[in-house]
Amino acid sequence: MQSTKTRSTAKAREVTVEELVTHFRERRESLRTQWVQAMMTKDLLSGLTEEEVHTESTAISDTCVGCLETGKYDDAESYAKRMTERGALRGMMPEQILAGMLTLRDVYGRSLFERYRRDPARLLSALDAYEPVASRIVSIIAVAFVAERERVVRQQQDAMREMSTPVLQIREGLLLLPIIGLVDSLRARQLTEQLLRSIRAARAKVAVVDITGVPVVDSKVANHLLQTISAAQLMGAKVIVTGLSAEIATTLVAVGVDLSKIHTLCDLQGGIDEADRLLGYRVLHVREETGRTQ
Amino acid sequence: MADETRVPINSDADIVDARQLGRALAAQLGLSTTDQVLIATAISELARNIIQYAKQGEILLSALNQGGRRGVIVIARDEGPGIPDVERALQDGYSTGESLGLGLPGARRLMDEFEIVSEVGKGTTVTARKWAK
């Protein structure tokens, strides 16, 4: 008898999802307004028009309650996707978005405290149902926003890299690509693409790739070089690699990199001289002062 | 644009169709020209593989969108003889011509993600993804 009573009391204490949803829906506009107010107080809405604030806050808060009701997060995911596609909230910083979403979670959470403050057991039950949903939605929206920003930033960086074309045309038919800094797979690919496009644009027959400024030349970098050389050759251009020290070459051979395909000279000047020879120029080093030819 | 495009692979003309559709999809999603060519080439290898070993099959193409990241997913499916030793088939003897002639190691090098499920007597399904950089 005792256990049955406990069980039914426990059941009566439980706050159902329907109860929560009804609670939030009844207070829909007031909670949304509270949330917006809270964000304004924290100065999180700079850069947004009133209309934007109204539209997005309505969409987000409705989506949240919807997810709470269905137990599924599809709506939040598609809102996040649409948000990034539309470019909505693009002017905001990630900190603002995250703080804004956390404020939403707090404002709605507080309303539960208000309602159930005289009944700790029911308050706990309500929070148990509410908190995981709120946290998950904060995460979905904040992460989507940040991912989109990262994508845009990467695009901009790529555009800048393209514009700052490191491929130089020294003479007709001769390109120079000085590489400075670490080379990872992504950078290697970008450099290769730029070189190949430059070969086409400049109708180059020889390209000197100088890696003196590359601090780490491991087998990965060497393989990228080999691929670049292959690709350039398919376009009718020879590649001369300069700045590959004897030590590095020995190490690479030791780990099995086939350097036979790399036409390499130690220093840049030597590389350019060789390129000139390949292009059919005779190389004369004339000393300025004495006028002697060496 | 439909969510998923299905290209039946029965002849070498279908190889061209599949790779051109793949390229168009990649272009639509804003992938670079280089990525478009890599995807088209991978599709060409996979489709040719189907014809060579299974006589027929299909290529499924769809767009990927995960948290703002865009990409292309290519599924190459057949009900052919299956591959007895997937490990060996994926070995990179490609460039030296020592491979079994399968386009699998090639397609794998070109794509970002690559999975293959094969059962002897049942068939093979290759799933490959490439993401915009």
Add this chain to the structure above:
Amino acid sequence: MRVPILKQGDCLIASVQAAPTDTALVQLQQDLVEQAGRFHSRGAIIDVTALDVMDSFACRALRAVTQVLRLRGTETAVVGIQPEVAFSMAQLGLTLEGAATALDLGEGLAHFQKSKGGANRGG
């Protein structure tokens, strides 16, 4: 669609279209060998400027025709490989061994002009 072949002096020029079927490539091999034999061509230029993708089959086909032509005294030059296609080939490890490569048709013809000039001078 058959790949058209033009004769220019002692060179043959084959312009491959955007997406040749396997059949078209095989036909190209046969046509080039036949014509190179008929005209005693010194060079065969295969222009792939319009080619969308160079996969392993196309690469093997080009390597094969290069070998056969060489046996009959004709050198091959493959011209017009686009940057993205070259990149893709390099990533796959595909090469066109035995064939000369050049940026485009003009360079391809210049290549054969040069070697011709050399032959005359050197004797």
